[in-house]
Amino acid sequence: MTAAAQPAFKDRAKAALADPTLKLAIDRTTGNAERKRAAALAAFPEFESARARGKAIKDHVVAHLDHYLEMFERNAIASGAQVHWAADDAEARAIVTRICLAADAKLVTRSKSMLGEEIGLPHALADAGIERVETDLAEHIIQLAGEPPSHIIWPAMHRTREQVAELFKAGHHPPPAAEDPATMVQSARIQLRAKFLNADVGISGANFLVADTGATCTVTNEGNAELTTTPPRIHIVTAGIEKIVPSTAHAFALLRLLVRSATGGEMTQYTTFHCGPKRPGDADGPEEMHIVLVDNGRTRMLANEFREMLRCIRCGACMNHCVVYRQIGGHAYGGTYPGPMGSVLTPVLDGLAASRDLPNACTMNGRCAEVCPVGIPLPTLLRGWRRRSWREGLEPSSLRAGIGIWAQFARRPRLYRLASRIGVRVMRLFGKGGWISRMPLAGGWTDYRDLPRPPGRTFMEQYRDQQKGRRQ
């Protein structure tokens, strides 16, 4: 329901704005990300051509999605993997839990995957009575805190070092001996080591699905994906169908853009291709590899005006450079994906009625599109949602009425000029000196800033007098 959804976002945003620790944490991480990306780009003069190539690769794949998906499926099966298709989140959850239950899994390790969050995997595993251990350091932190990720690259970026120390002290047995990062990381390692080795199933996402080899590709900076996917008997990959690329070379072309845009690095520490389960003679590796290809709204996007969003490579640059994200953080968005890309995707996933605030809560400043490595016109797509929201009558009636009345005047120049003349005179009554600091109906403005008090006469009045004077 619209009525219920709107205050929810505003309330979440308000709460976030009132939290100075959150602001500190966001500023540290996004500020760093912004600086590092800028430095990485300065050292990468071919960025624009790489971006054009990345965009072209994604557009090509999106235009021939069925072709490449079939190719991927054929090659993945040939490598010994089992391929499953999930039309929506419920189906994806059901497939993954079924595989886990069939394997009699008690313990599942998971390597960070936004798609896993999108399809609600953590809850599904809990409901099935399966212990889930997040192996990415940041995911480990938010698992201890009982929270969802607040950023697609740094899921725990909303937490300060000091808060993480508290969480580790309470959640680690034994608690870390000191609060310096090295000791804390070591403590997390100790907690996770036994889990890595004893897990029955490892679940990972994929940054790319390589059509001509049937391999899945994951990039991490911690190596936890390798430890998640190798020791357990079963490896499950969940991936959105738009993650497909024609070949390994294409994956690398996109990787160059992804890493620079996300962390400002040139390469991730670990870039791993998984191609089927363990083969006879292999020392290690899973006995079974399952790949779950998830649609969940993506083919719908193929056919509508949000198609360009399928280019997204989930680098997070748009959120790092977004003034709104940097004030309210990821949780306030209320969906799996935050920031500008989330504001386009969440209405696809959750429906526009439940999320109409997101495309609206944007100043349209365009910085997100400026930094997006695959040239997604995010403001244009957000405007697309606003258009739909208007068409479907989801916008609040006060706004519709306000715009409607204003437009009636704006459509009639004479009337408009008269209304402006009266308007500025009325406005003047509410101020003294050069400013208005309170005015009825202007609370949204004057609660926070003063309004310049208009001079008594509009430009048009003064101009016409001048013209008359000139003619006389």
Added chain:
Amino acid sequence: MTGEPRPRVGLFVTCLVDAIRPQIGFAAIELLQEAGCEVEVPQAQTCCGQPALNSGDDADTVHLARQTIAAFEGYDYVVLPSGSCAATMVHGYPELLAGDPDWAARAHAMAAKTHEITSFLADVMAFAPQGRRCDASATYHDSCSGLRELGIAAQPRALLSHVEGLEMRGLAGNDVCCGFGGTFCVKYSDISNAIANEKAEAVEATGADILLAGDLGCLMNMAGKLNRRGAKTRCFHTIEVLSGRTSGPAIGEEGAP
């Protein structure tokens, strides 16, 4: 410019300039005339339609787009003292009217001759203000639509470099939105406020006497915030400085005409 016909410019004053700060309109006329143009202010103009466009209200935007095109298409150029209204005409109108056989070409023709004023003066007219003086330090905020949709960054700075005595200072985050965003600032006023506060802090940190920008919406937002915070920074539209109006009242100072 003897002999050559002077380009006929239709000035779109923008609704905020009309109501809140008319002198920006007069500064524009003066500079355009100085640059050798013949300037008219068509009386059929109201608003470019941006509030409706950004609210998703296509029907009203289309109406206002047609009305504006009809009022201005007879001029050689359409000039606006606002990057965001100019961007609405340059990009918004052709996109909006693309499927309309009668209007698509007219929207394109109009877009091709529509310019934000500093880019028009610098790029089209190769104009440099003469004999202007302002003994003060100033910093410049790059308003988002002008910057990203029209590439306005070098032009205002180049023009300002001709004002004698004006010391320009860098602004940290000069290309970061000030939180205005049209209706955003009232619909999501809490968030807008937090953004505006950061902008104000950055402006205050420059220690500059004057804050300049090319869009009155952003200027009103920043000026209103700075005043509420008790800052003494004076705020002017770039073209007010270029036309030598800084001895008069800044935004929010009493006595503006």
